[in-house]
Amino acid sequence: MNFLPKIKLEVAVRSELADAVIEAITSKSRTGQIGDGKIFVVELEKVVRIRTGETDTDAL
Secondary structure (H helix, E strand, O other), X not given: OOOOXXXXXXXXXXXXXXXXXXXXXXXXXXXXXXXXXXXXOOOOOOOEOOOOOOEHHHHO
């Protein structure tokens, strides 16, 4: 079997930016070939910036 190399990219953005980020990724990544990838959108329960203690959208 020939396996295609994989890259995992994780991006955290405010929910109001999610659609724009998805559009940017798909418009630049789509080749129409096997291996173009998938986008999973999940809600983040909590975000903490360790250095400053900022939380949630302030930490993004």
